[in-house]
Amino acid sequence: MSTELRIRNESAATAEADAIIVGLLPAPEGSDNPVLAAGAEDIDAAFPGGLVAELALLGATGKAEEVVKLVARGAVAATIVVAVGLGKPDADGTSGPEQVRRASGAAARALAGTAHAVSTLGRIDLPAAAEGTLLGAYEFTRYKGSDAGRNGKKPVARVDLLTAAGADDAAQQEQLRRAVAVADAVRTARDLVNTPPNELYPASFAERARTLGEAVGLQVEVLDEDALAEGGYGGLLGVGQGSSRKPRLVRLRWSGGDSPRATVALVGKGVTFDTGGISIKPAANMDQMTSDMSGAAAVVATTVLAAQLELPVAVTATVPMAENMPSDTAYRPGDVLRMYGGKTVEVLNTDAEGRLILADAIVRAVQDSPDYLIETSTLTGAQLVALGTRTAGVMGSDEFRDRVAGHAQATGEGGWPMPLPEHLRPELDSRIADIANVTASRFGGMLAAGVFLSEFVGEGLSWAHIDIAGPAFNSGSPWGYTGKGGTGVPVRTLWAVLSDIAENG
Structure with a gap:
């Protein structure tokens, strides 16, 4: 209701x-x-x-x-x-x-x-x-x-x-229409995050994304496990191979109308449930891992919103979806995965799975030659250690990172610009592959994850990574306009950035 x-x-x-x-x-x-x-x-x-x-x-x-x-x-x-x-x-x-x-x-x-x-x-x-x-x-x-x-x-x-007395009624009705559309997009993301994982798994999530997209005229493409294997999406296939519910890659495209101001790629992590795989998580609070697809939910909802409000920006969402489970078919620590685009990754921890599926999706998104790329994900527990439950960590190319973080703060969703230190890259060196998925250190985990993702972003592209591990799900008491469960973060940040690009390029 x-x-x-x-x-x-x-x-x-x-x-x-x-x-x-x-x-x-x-x-x-x-x-x-x-x-x-x-x-x-x-x-x-x-x-x-x-x-x-x-x-x-x-x-x-x-x-x-x-x-x-x-x-x-x-x-x-x-x-x-x-x-x-x-x-x-x-x-x-x-x-x-x-x-x-x-x-x-x-x-x-x-x-x-x-x-x-x-x-x-x-x-x-x-x-x-x-x-x-x-x-x-x-x-x-x-x-x-x-x-x-x-x-x-x-x-x-x-x-x-x-x-206010004397206000322009038509202008205020338009303000209300747009505000309601934005709030509905947040509510859509919340609904997706709050849906239990026995009902929201890669195939069903993909179909819900298709339904939402087609309802507003988006171009929709869904790759199943066979198409993923044919395309060489090794990260997504590797993470999803331990589950009987096979992975999907969803692509939603809004044209931006007749004269789009710019092209933007959105990428969101869609792990519909994360046990940690062979590197299994503690049982306490594992139920909250139903929220590990919050980035994907936000990206889907925002792309639909862009079409609803006819934003003059071409937006393409690339959304990898997988379930990370332990089984006799699960990927293992020590495995080497060949990612989409050919780069190889040594898996040292199967609970660092989000960056593996995102790497595939980022490379695919970059092939479209966007002007900007924004990726968002519940990526690291280190984000909570560094910034708490309400402030996302924002990394990427310096100027665009700061622009995104500014909008996160202005919308009230919270975001803080963080660095991508060059000295962390050697810590991701692998003995047998191009790169490892984690470092050997327990320090700087949020930043190391960002450095890993940066390896798959095209050179010179303005991009931002938003780690929403804390802000995406409220396990505490309600506050303000945020109830318990999925929050819908960062839909309003993404919308604010897209609106800024529509106005200023």
Whole structure:
């Protein structure tokens, strides 16, 4: 069940609904009370003595994502007022898009079970309020007996976003349309990540990608195990040979319309379940390895989004899909794989499988001579050690790496530029092959994985690798617009980069 969004332009005080959402800012220096955010002045005036004074009595502080509910008692048309904290404002006293996004998500989560709410946060930033609301209300209920989600309650059914007086209605409707499309793409990626691995495996994932792609007119190509063998995709075949569910390579292409500004290759890791293979993982938390295809989910969803919104950039997604299992047919430490394009790799650890299937896909993507290449993957546990669960590591060619990391930060998905140290390359030298898939050191694992991937990228190509091992899956408590499970990261980063390329080349 998806929350319905609408735009309304009327007084917040007279808007009839079960709840009205207002933003709250922390108390400025020298004051004890929080401050009501812009867009809710008429609600404040409707309460004798002011709304803020009553919220302060209930303990409201305006800190980020704090939710305080107040029964309206007839002061306004809505039954309750829901005050949500925006956190500390910028120097000019305004709240940025991510603050609005997270506050809207927190409010949507708090309003589970509500039929109809109205939000004043759209008056601050309409697209951010729309995205945050839809993502905060997201629930994955496909395998439950009903569509009731957290605490047995359905997501808020409808939210009306109030807009500023005198705003261009057509322009705001277009802003809403695009924001809803972006949020739906994130929700699609989340659905794919949250689907259990007994139902989402290479063949079924490929078919879901085909269905999504063909629905928006993408060119779709799916290579099965026979076609992969004929094409020489040794990395993908090697990783997938231990499973009865054979690997696939999916190619989705959006033309970019009549006059595309540039061509972009997207590559995403699609390991539908990762046991580690012969180098098997510990049993604890292995269930979370259903998320090892998060990069692939993001790339598929973003390419579909580019077609939906007719982005003037040609986008081709190359998505390798495999299941990494231990069996009598599994690849082994010590094996040498001949990758697509001919380079040989000595396998020292079968749990470093993602870089093997990505190497095949990157070489294939580079053959299309794109202007840019972006690859994303839940690649290394070392990313979590270095940057934690919410900040992706971004590597690649310096200028484009920084450009991608900047968009990751601006969207709120989080990303930090990381180096590809030349001194790590000799540590990947193999005794018997062109390169080994891991180093002998436990240090710098995220960077070494990036260095490995760089060996398969065409010289001079602007490219970026986004390691989302932590940000792709939330195993902790919900926060902002992020619930438990698949997060959909980095769909919004990829979309922001593509939109930037469409505008600036």
